[in-house]
Amino acid sequence: MTDISPKDHDLISRYLAKRLTDAEELMVETRIVKDPDFRSEVELTEALRDGMRELESRGEISPLLTRQTEWWSRPRFVVVASLASIALGLISFLFYQQKDSAPTVVTETLRFERTRSGGLQSDVVWQRTGAPTRLEMRFDVGPEPTDIYRVTLRRTTEGAARPAVDLAIPTSADGEVVLPLDGALAPGDYEIRLEPQPATELDSAVTYTLTVSGER
C-alpha cells in the first residue's frame, strides 16, 4: 500500500495514455525520478495495461465482459448430468428388479402319520409349486420310539436301484423323526422307509409312500 492519491492514479493513467501537456508530463517524470513509490505505481499501471492488451490480442477480453453461463447450466454439463441420472436410475432399477425377483425359499412340511391310509393312495400327496421349496418330512413314530431311525428314500416311479436318501436320524424331543430335504423332489412316486436302530419287538420298520405331482 502506498500514499498515492486517486488524483495521482488519474495522472498516471493519463501519462501512460500520452494525454498530458508538456508541463504535466515533466511534473510526472520528476516524481518518477524522485519518488520510488510513485515510480512503482507507474510500473504497476503499465504492467496492468500491458496485460490487458495481451489479453485483448488473444481475444480474451470480450468474453470476460459478458455474463458467463454458470457451469451447472452449460449445455454440455446438462447433457452429461442427464445421461448420468438416467444411467443411475437404470442401475437402481435393475438392482431393485434383481432384489425383487430373488428367489424366496418356501418351507413345506409333510406329515406322515403312524396310522396308514392303506389302499392305493399314497400316504401323502404333494403338489409342487413353481417356487423353490425346502421340504421337511415329519414322521410320527409312535408312543415308544427308539432313539435312532435309519431313513431311506427311494424313487419308485422309475425303479431307482439305490435310495436317494439313506440317513440315520435321531428321534426329536417331541417324538418325531424329521427328514429335511433341500430342494424339491421331482414329480413321481416315492417310498420312504424308517427302520428303528436297533429294531425292537414293539417298533418295526415302517414304509410310507409319497406322491409328488406337478411339473418339473
Place this chain on the structure above:
Amino acid sequence: MSEADLELLSSDSPAELQRLRDGVLLILRRELQDKSLADDLCNEAFRIVLERLRQQPLEDPDKLAPYLAQTARFLARTNQRIARRRRTFTGQQQAIEEFGDPEADPSAATQMDARAKAVRKLLKEMPNIRDREILVRVYLHDEDKEQVCRELGIDESHFRRVVFRARERFRALIEKRYRVSDLYGLAVA
C-alpha cells in the same frame, strides 16, 4: 561515480543514486521501448547532468529530479528524431515492422504471459461485470474517469473504489512471483 559526484547529485548514498537512476531508466524505457538504448541514454543523461553541476551546482537540491527527467526526455526525443531521419523509406515500412518475431525473446514472452494471466485472474475474480468494464475502459481504452462514470452511470466514489481494489489485487497477484519493476523491464526488453 565518485563521492564528489554523489555530493554534486545531492545524494548521500549509492542506494539513493540507484533510485534516481531507476526513475530515469523508466522514463527512457517507456519512451524508447529499447532496454539497451535506454541504458546508454541513462548513462549519458547522468554524464550531462554531472558536467553541468561541476560547472554550476544547483542552488535548490529539489531541482535535481526535474533536471534529470528533462535531460532524459531531451535525449530520448533527440534520439528519436535522429532515428527517423536515418530511416530508409521503402514504402513498405508497416510490413517490415510487422515482420518482426514477437517470440524472439522467450523471457519477455513468459513475462507477458504472466501479466496476461494476472489480469485474467483479476478480472475473473470481479463478480460485477460492470466493474470489469471500468478497468477495461480505463486501462485498455485509456478513457477518462469522467467519461467512464457518465457512460456507466456510476459515481466517482464507486469508480475510485473499483480501481483502487483492482490495483491492489493486481499488485498482490503480480508480486507473488515478480517485482513490478522486473516485469516492466522485461516487457520493454
